[in-house]
Amino acid sequence: MSEHIGLRGRAWFQALTEESQPASGDPGTVLAAEAQIGDEMALFLAVVPNPSSRFPCVRDGQVGLEEAFTLAAHVRRVIAEDSDRPKEQKRPIVAIVDVKSQAYGRREETAGIFFAAAVSADAYASARMAGHPVIALVAGHAFSGGFLTHGYQANRILAFDDSGIMIHAMHKEAAARITRRSVAELEQLGHEIAPMSYDVRDYARLGLLHKLLHVNDPQHPTAADIEAIRRDLIDAIRDARLGPTDLSNRMQSASAKQTRKAGIAVRAALEAQWQNA
Amino acid sequence: MSQTSILPEFVSRRSFIELDGRSRAESLFDEGISKELVGPFDRISSPWLPMQGIAPQADDGCVVIKGKIGGMPAVAIALEGAFQGGSIGEVSGAKMAAALDLAARDSKAGKRTAAILLLETGGVRLQEANLGLAAVAEVISSVLALRPHAPVITLIAGTVGCFGGMSLAAGVSSYIVMTREARLGLNGPEVIEQESGIDEFDASDRALIWAIHGGEQRVGIGLADALVEDDADKIKTTIREYVQADLRLEYRSQQVRLYRDRIAALDTSEQIDPKSLRQKWSNGTKGGSL
Numbered sequence: 152m153s154e155h156i157g158l159r160g161r162a163w164f165q166a167l168t169e170e171s172q173p174a175s176g177d178p179g180t181v182l183a184a185e186a187q188i189g190d191e192m193a194l195f196l197a198v199v200p201n202p203s204s205r206f207p208c209v210r211d212g213q214v215g216l217e218e219a220f221t222l223a224a225h226v227r228r229v230i231a232e233d234s235d236r237p238k239e240q241k242r243p244i245v246a247i248v249d250v251k252s253q254a255y256g257r258r259e260e261t262a263g264i265f266f267a268a269a270v271s272a273d274a275y276a277s278a279r280m281a282g283h284p285v286i287a288l289v290a291g292h293a294f295s296g297g298f299l300t301h302g303y304q305a306n307r308i309l310a311f312d313d314s315g316i317m318i319h320a321m322h323k324e325a326a327a328r329i330t331r332r333s334v335a336e337l338e339q340l341g342h343e344i345a346p347m348s349y350d351v352r353d354y355a356r357l358g359l360l361h362k363l364l365h366v367n368d369p370q371h372p373t374a375a376d377i378e379a380i381r382r383d384l385i386d387a388i389r390d391a392r393l394g395p396t397d398l399s400n401r402m403q404s405a406s407a408k409q410t411r412k413a414g415i416a417v418r419a420a421l422e423a424q425w426q427n428a
Numbered sequence: 429m430s431q432t433s434i435l436p437e438f439v440s441r442r443s444f445i446e447l448d449g450r451s452r453a454e455s456l457f458d459e460g461i462s463k464e465l466v467g468p469f470d471r472i473s474s475p476w477l478p479m480q481g482i483a484p485q486a487d488d489g490c491v492v493i494k495g496k497i498g499g500m501p502a503v504a505i506a507l508e509g510a511f512q513g514g515s516i517g518e519v520s521g522a523k524m525a526a527a528l529d530l531a532a533r534d535s536k537a538g539k540r541t542a543a544i545l546l547l548e549t550g551g552v553r554l555q556e557a558n559l560g561l562a563a564v565a566e567v568i569s570s571v572l573a574l575r576p577h578a579p580v581i582t583l584i585a586g587t588v589g590c591f592g593g594m595s596l597a598a599g600v601s602s603y604i605v606m607t608r609e610a611r612l613g614l615n616g617p618e619v620i621e622q623e624s625g626i627d628e629f630d631a632s633d634r635a636l637i638w639a640i641h642g643g644e645q646r647v648g649i650g651l652a653d654a655l656v657e658d659d660a661d662k663i664k665t666t667i668r669e670y671v672q673a674d675l676r677l678e679y680r681s682q683q684v685r686l687y688r689d690r691i692a693a694l695d696t697s698e699q700i701d702p703k704s705l706r707q708k709w710s711n712g713t714k715g716g717s718l
Contacts, residue, residue: 205696208624220688227684255615255623261640261700262691263651265614266681269568269599273681276572295552295561296614299593303565320557325622330554344479346518346559359562398569401562411559414522417472421465421492421526428463428494 155315157200157212159291159370160249164197166377167245167384174225180204181221185242189385193243194229196222198250198301208256214297215254219267222246222301223274230278238282243388246275246302248289252322253296268300275304284391286384289351290369293318306394307361307387311369316351323349345410358407361387442660444585445609449508452546452585453493455660456504456667462495466523474517476556485511490520492527498668501534501541503527509548509588516594517553521563528570528580535577542579542671543571545601550616551592564593571600575679579603581670584610585658589641591616600681603670604652605663606643612652613641639702648706651680 161182165171168186173179179201185192200212209215226244233241254264279285287293287302289310298318302308310316321329327337341348345356355363364383366376394400401407402415444452454462466472468486477484489511494503505524507514516524524545531541552560571580582601584590589611590598598604598612606612615623617631630636639645646652656666690709694700 207696208628216691220684220691223684224688227682252623253614255620255628257620257629257640258694258696258700260613260615260620260629261702261705262694263646263649265595265612266599266651267687267691268614269596270681270684270687272565272568272596273572273600274684276569277682280573296593296596298561299565299568299596303561304569318558320552320561321554325619326554326557328622340480344476344555346476346556348558354558357558357562359558397573398566401566411518411522413472413475414518414559414563417466417488417519417522418526420470420472421523422530424465425494425530428465 155370156251156292157249159315160197160247161199162370162372163247163288163290164195166372167247167381168195177221178204178217180209180218183221183225188243188245188381188388191242193245193388194225195245195247196225196301197247198222198297206254206256206258208254208259212249212251213254214250214252214268214300215256215259216262216264216267219264219271219300223271226274226278230274230281230283233283234281239392241281241283243284243286244275244278245384246285246287246305248287248293248298248302249291250294250297250301251292252294253300268296271300272304279304279306280396282396284388286387286391288384289316289318291315294322295320306391306396306398306400308359309362309364309383309387310351310354310360312351312363312365313369315369317349318351318354319349356406357410358404359401361390443658444660444663445587445607445658447660448510449489449506449546449548450491453491453504453506456544456664457493457495457497457502458499462493465492465494465527467491472519474519474556476518476559480555482555488517488519488523489514490523492523497542497671500671501539502544502671503531503541504544504546506546507549512553514547514549514588515551515553516549516560516563517556518559518563521560521567525563525566525570528567528574532570532574532577535574540578542581543574544667544671545580545582545597547582547584547590547594547598548586548588549590549592549594550588551594561593564597567594567597568600571597575600575602576675579670579673579675581605581667583663583667584612584643585663586610589616602676602679603654604646605654605656605666605670606646606652607656607658608643609658610643611637611641612643612646645702645706649709
């Protein structure tokens, strides 16, 4: 699967923006462009592999230092440009997510990738809190620190209903090693324990997704697919504008009430005890 | 001659690192003015660990204490590094996010309530994988929602350190306080060695690890704000100063251009020497020193 990472992200970025080159001054690993969605303009962002990146540990589609700061710079620019606009006119931001992981490199740790990732998450969250609809479109892999940096602060998360979608805290081989299981055991466990699963339909049971999207082949979108996904994005943008700007909606869906029961209970207990403390 | 005068300072001081998460959090508050919320007797533990044959803990390794620090309302949220490596599960993550949200609610209503995050964690708890990762995203969001209204102070004392997704929560905090024994990074050395090979990172090289992730270096390059001794009284004083500090107009994680330019100026043809990076980055940072 790993040889496909970034291809879907690139395909959907091209489909939705009709652009395929990095913006001037950006590293080759970030695609950013504004394009029409419905009757307004939106900012689209994607992280893609670049075999000649000057940071060796991001060449396969990982999110590293340059990627995080570049994403943040684009998001911050849109926040600043729209700061005087009323909320309903703030531009939507669409993060197209197909990322292998964060970069696992010494250069990255030395120069503070934790902080770079935080800067990007801050920018996305600030956009959301300022009233920009922030939509994550998971087109392929969304792993761990890569997803936290790029997409997980969105008010609405969309993902293709497809076996190539993987949203997880750690890739299978590493997770198996660390939890001392075989990959087969891990896959079996995923069917019983939804948060452990690598299957996007199990992920949907957690209540974090706004919607599962259907296309035949997410790597090769047809004109009809693109039209359908545009409509889904427009719906998600509209829905985001109607809701609060925090992430509380992730606790309120029917599936969240079922699967995230313990988290909801601890929140309620804390609120009940807070006043008298 | 009194006994104290012949003993060196490190003998009489009270170590902070030797305290567990609960005692660390308690030690920060004004005497007699603190209360634990949703403690072990409320028995809200992880539903996912027993399904995998792992004993849960009645507080899920996350302790929330509310009270006053320097006379001001504050909440401390401590991860217990001794339980499952301080990992973030559904319950511990929700507890942390909820405490931050309630502090934000009070702060917006005029009762400024600072939050102190005591982070000793290896990151997301893999047995709760996606719910842990989602909780981390929510914690980051909640830190950012509170930060304009009250200080959010991350304290990393050691010895687990702060790694994985929670390092982003540290990164968006108003201030980061560390000891020399503490480490802060996105990926721990073992993970890098596993994923990228021993040539990239030799996880047995202690000197290298501390040169990169250690508190002295993080403060030295301006990505953390205060280096404190492993002394409970001194740490309490430092935290109190940050709790009482005026709010800033701009925080480190909002300074995109400064840091983007710094990354652009790095020579990546070889590994980056931590010492020379410290020389390059030590000046001109708008860090959080008081």
